[in-house]
Amino acid sequence: MRLPVSWLAEWVDIPWAPHDLARRLTASGFEVEGVEGNGRDAVLELKTYANRGDSMSVLGVAREVAALTGGRVKMPEITRVAATGPAVAAPVLEAPAAAPRFLLRRLTGLDNRRATPTWMVERLERCGLRSISPIVDVTNYVLLELGQPMHAYDARRVKGALRARLAKPGEKLTLLDERSIELADDVLVIADDDGAVGMAGVMGGQGTAIEADATEVLLEVAYFSPDAVAGRGRRFGLATDASQRFERGVDPEGQHRAMERATALLLELCGGEAGPVAESLEARHLPQRKPVRLRRARLALLSGAQIPDQRVVASLTGLGLAGTAEDEGGRVTPPPGGFTWDYGPA
Known part of the structure; x- marks a missing residue:
């Protein structure tokens, strides 16, 4: 990156x-x-x-x-955007272990022909991404900023409710890069009433792509399991910005934050209004953050130094870990984005 x-x-x-x-x-x-x-x-x-x-x-x-x-992260202020526009039907979770959290929001009255501001274009380009349109640029910007992939659908082209499900054997999908592929039944897709409209966590489909004249958008922000995304894109020679993050594991609690951040930027750049966020959630399938025991003796053994408690606390706070003190050290809860860390024996 x-x-x-x-x-x-x-x-x-x-x-x-x-x-x-x-x-x-x-x-x-x-x-x-x-x-x-x-x-x-x-x-x-x-x-x-x-x-x-x-x-x-x-x-x-x-x-x-x-x-x-030993400092602190200065998060930008992300506030909830008032819902003044029409609602969207809640997404359907047909494969909850693979897609346990799925957020959708309808945005209307957008002007996608406006120019993306120079500051955003320059940041995207310096990160290796080209500017495409305000709607697409915002989704890429939030991906880089917060690490949360997201996708925008042209609402005019979506038929019925969106759902996360496994592909039907032999189901076909034309991707954004205009390639037509045949899917196996272990590939997670996003589908509407007419069939698959995207390979979940990898790439969207051409049939619901955002064009310059798009005025009404369905904004998707989801948590897809790493196991459900890993290797699926590579079967077709794809290693996208989204798939690289999902297969490593994104913050399972960061979807609302990313939705509000993207919504605010889109309304600022394109005008329009946003409807309420529709969320479908199967919390039992989300990664669990279990407290980890941190012992002074083991820390000294691994680091080869006696690190003052104050410095340990400052470093853990910087990483976003919450903790409680104990006689031999303490217990810390990993940050949401660190659920794949391996902490070794307690």
């Missing part, structure tokens, strides 16, 4: 020059493969590992920097 230092600096105070920052991030487990440019104009090239999906967003990297500095 490419990440401009100037964007990161809006989220967390950075006391180091870019190359020093890169060295410290690499030592902490966020390997930086290269630094392009200097100062606040520099861009970090981050390598992403299978168990560090949190490195694929500004938020995730900001948390890591906060842990290194």
Whole structure:
């Protein structure tokens, strides 16, 4: 992932020059493969590992920097957008283990012919993405910022309620890249009454694609299980920004945050109004965040140093971990985006 230092600096105070920052991030487990440019104009090239999906967003990297500095992440203010527009039918979960949380929102009266603001275009380009249209650009921007993939459907082309289900054997789908593929029955799809309209967590379909004249949109934000996405796109030579994040694991509690952030940006850029958020949820299939015991003796053994409690607390707070003190150390609850971490024996 490419990440401009100037964007990161809006989220967390950075006391180091870019190359020093890169060295410290690499030592902490966020390997930086290269630094392009200097100062606040520099861009970090981050390598992403299978168990560090949190490195694929500004938020995730900001948390890591906060842990290194003992500082705090400066989250942008994300407020709930008032629902003044028409509602959308709640999505149907036919494969809840694969898609346990699915949010939809209808936005109407949008003007997708407006120009995406220069500041957003430049940020997308510096991260390696080209500007397409305001609606698509906002979904990509929020993906980079919060690490949550999302998808916009042209509401005029959707027939009936959307549902997350497994593909029917031999079911066909024309993707956004205009390729027609045949799906196996272990591929999760988003479908309407006429059939599959997208490969869930990988790529949308051409039949509901956002064109320049789109004025009414269905905005999807979902949690898809890593096991339901991993390897599906690669069967067809696809490794998309969405699939790389879903197969590593996204924050299972971050969907509402991303929906409100994207909605506010879309209304700011395109005008219009938003309806209420429709959520379908099977909470028992979401990852569970279990408290982890943190012992001073084991921390000293692994680190080779006696780390003061105050410094430990500052680092854990920077990562977004909540904790309680105990005689031998404490117990901490992993942040929602870190459910794939392996903590070893308690």
